[in-house]
Amino acid sequence: MTTVVALGGNALIQAGDRGTAAEQAGRLREAAASLAPLFDEPRVVITHGNGPQVGNELLRQERAADEVPPLPLYLAVAQTQAEIGALIETELGPVAGRPVACLLTHVVVAENDPAFGRPTKPIGPFYSAEQAGVLEHQRGWPLVEEPGRGWRRAVASPSPLEVVELEQVRALLDAGAVPIACGGGGIPVVRRDGRLHGVEAVIDKDRASALLAAALGAERLLILTDVPSVKRGFGTPAEEVVRELTAGEAEALAPELAEGSMRPKIEAAAAMARAGGEAIITALDRVEDALAGRAGTRVAD
Amino acid sequence: MTTVVALGGNALIQAGDRGTAAEQAGRLREAAASLAPLFDEPRVVITHGNGPQVGNELLRQERAADEVPPLPLYLAVAQTQAEIGALIETELGPVAGRPVACLLTHVVVAENDPAFGRPTKPIGPFYSAEQAGVLEHQRGWPLVEEPGRGWRRAVASPSPLEVVELEQVRALLDAGAVPIACGGGGIPVVRRDGRLHGVEAVIDKDRASALLAAALGAERLLILTDVPSVKRGFGTPAEEVVRELTAGEAEALAPELAEGSMRPKIEAAAAMARAGGEAIITALDRVEDALAGRAGTRVAD
Numbered sequence: 045m046t047t048v049v050a051l052g053g054n055a056l057i058q059a060g061d062r063g064t065a066a067e068q069a070g071r072l073r074e075a076a077a078s079l080a081p082l083f084d085e086p087r088v089v090i091t092h093g094n095g096p097q098v099g100n101e102l103l104r105q106e107r108a109a110d111e112v113p114p115l116p117l118y119l120a121v122a123q124t125q126a127e128i129g130a131l132i133e134t135e136l137g138p139v140a141g142r143p144v145a146c147l148l149t150h151v152v153v154a155e156n157d158p159a160f161g162r163p164t165k166p167i168g169p170f171y172s173a174e175q176a177g178v179l180e181h182q183r184g185w186p187l188v189e190e191p192g193r194g195w196r197r198a199v200a201s202p203s204p205l206e207v208v209e210l211e212q213v214r215a216l217l218d219a220g221a222v223p224i225a226c227g228g229g230g231i232p233v234v235r236r237d238g239r240l241h242g243v244e245a246v247i248d249k250d251r252a253s254a255l256l257a258a259a260l261g262a263e264r265l266l267i268l269t270d271v272p273s274v275k276r277g278f279g280t281p282a283e284e285v286v287r288e289l290t291a292g293e294a295e296a297l298a299p300e301l302a303e304g305s306m307r308p309k310i311e312a313a314a315a316m317a318r319a320g321g322e323a324i325i326t327a328l329d330r331v332e333d334a335l336a337g338r339a340g341t342r343v344a345d
Numbered sequence: 346m347t348t349v350v351a352l353g354g355n356a357l358i359q360a361g362d363r364g365t366a367a368e369q370a371g372r373l374r375e376a377a378a379s380l381a382p383l384f385d386e387p388r389v390v391i392t393h394g395n396g397p398q399v400g401n402e403l404l405r406q407e408r409a410a411d412e413v414p415p416l417p418l419y420l421a422v423a424q425t426q427a428e429i430g431a432l433i434e435t436e437l438g439p440v441a442g443r444p445v446a447c448l449l450t451h452v453v454v455a456e457n458d459p460a461f462g463r464p465t466k467p468i469g470p471f472y473s474a475e476q477a478g479v480l481e482h483q484r485g486w487p488l489v490e491e492p493g494r495g496w497r498r499a500v501a502s503p504s505p506l507e508v509v510e511l512e513q514v515r516a517l518l519d520a521g522a523v524p525i526a527c528g529g530g531g532i533p534v535v536r537r538d539g540r541l542h543g544v545e546a547v548i549d550k551d552r553a554s555a556l557l558a559a560a561l562g563a564e565r566l567l568i569l570t571d572v573p574s575v576k577r578g579f580g581t582p583a584e585e586v587v588r589e590l591t592a593g594e595a596e597a598l599a600p601e602l603a604e605g606s607m608r609p610k611i612e613a614a615a616a617m618a619r620a621g622g623e624a625i626i627t628a629l630d631r632v633e634d635a636l637a638g639r640a641g642t643r644v645a646d
Contacts, residue, residue, distance in 0.1 A: 126427035215520035
């Protein structure tokens with residue numbers, strides 16, 4: 045049994061946190077106890093998001109641009125793989141009982157993906173509507189609203205097509221390590237003239253995780269977030285918890301879920317089910333219950 | 346035959362460059378042709394420095410500190426492993442003829458290493474003596490002079506003791522990849538209470554490379570820099586090129602070489618020779634000649 049575990053942003057930064065390295069390490073240390081049951085299995089791969097971190101890094105690049113040259117977004121994504129990978133190694137290593145090792149991972153996207161024309165992926169800090177207006181004007185950012193939480197800078201989020209370092213992830217797994225891979229959805233690249241070229245985007249980490257899981261032949265994809273289950277009719281009188289879905293049912297439910305939040309998770313889960321595996325969406329602190337079938341939303345055919 | 350190749354800073358940034366990502370990629374592409382003969386061998390590991398890049402990243406962290414929390418130096422080192430690793434993968438992949446994959450690498454140092462009390466490792470941009478005085482006063486930086494080139498910010502550089510991800514580097518090598526490891530000397534950590542803790546330092550990449558080479562059982566360490574050979578009596582009438590040294594001769598020569606420049610290279614080469622391998626110090630564009638015994642300074646017992 046191979047399991048790919050996609051850690052949500054709340055494994056590192058929660059509401060009210062500033063997102064310092066010490067805070068992120070502390071959040072991961074809290075999460076480690078919940079994640080421990082995962083490591084009863086011998087083959088586990090960890091993936092993670094990078095929304096807050098890549099937004100912060102991009103701000104750093106821009107703020108210091110008069111003194112040192114700013115790096116492009118794809119290298120800021122690379123930087124967050126290292127920042128977060130180092131924190132995960134340090135904090136989950138002691139509970140994993142085996143080496144945890146972070147592999148820099150590139151993910152190929154299509155140069156003509158229509159997502160390049162429509163920024164949807166929120167990154168960095170949250171702003172008020174008023175601040176958002178100022179930033180849009182002063183810095184030229186596109187921004188998107190996350191209902192109830194505020195406005196954030198938005199970047200393009202093309203579809204992941206291929207994990208470049210797939211065989212190296214497999215080699216680490218075969219050698220008994222817990223690879224950390226596809227961080228922040230992977231470093232986005234296109235193939236052109238037999239070479240890789242970085243592009244300005246942030247790939248959705250759940251979709252990249254489903255791609256990785258399917259390519260590895262993993263049986264299970266665990267998508268960890270801040271709610272125990274997916275809900276149908278969220279915020280309406282007919283709201284109900286969803287515990288089991290087929291791939292087709294998940295695909296039918298997707299359009300009613302929030303873009304950039306639960307929608308990519310259910311789409312990733314559906315893709316995993318289509319590839320012959322199962323996907324479970326649940327809360328970080330419900331891992332043990334979810335593995336025992338007592339919590340979460342399970343998608344499988 | 347396993348070869349560890351330590352790329353010097355000039356593989357990425359040369360005098361007069363601003364150090365943009367495009368410039369660094371261009372320098373690596375120029376270097377790729379010189380490095381191609383290396384890949385005739387099946388087992389090659391790439392290491393690299395990060396002096397300019399980690400200094401730049403630290404500046405970014407500090408300049409944006411009023412808007413997003415700055416990361417500590419050890420995570421800035423991690424970030425440069427990803428920045429440079431991604432560039433190396435993209436530019437050397439096409440000449441390597443096999444996958445090039447960057448593994449985040451931690452290197453253990455001693456908590457009581459005396460180097461923590463004496464910053465010697467130059468990072469970031471070069472400054473004039475006048476600018477250096479201002480920066481020392483305004484930002485509280487220690488600075489060191491690199492004779493003939495200017496002043497740079499300095500950080501502690503403790504001795505590398507252990508490569509944490511050694512077995513994962515070996516697994517990637519065994520799987521037919523070219524691992525990029527120990528970037529920027531590795532992410533500096535100490536072991537305390539069975540955990541890794543990041544520390545404020547930048548490890549010398551040549552010393553870390555020698556440690557990695559010896560631990561892997563590599564037969565050869567190639568240290569690439571901007572001069573074709575080591576010189577004895579540099580800048581004096583008795584100046585002479587050194588072509589062959591034993592470990593003991595290299596250790597005897599070390600004190601007369603520049604700290605933070607040629608001295609750590611000859612010390613690393615001596616350590617490699619003591620471990621039973623051979624080390625060659627040469628220029629990036631003399632790799633083919635050095636492998637054929639026609640260039641470089643070779644240290645072996």
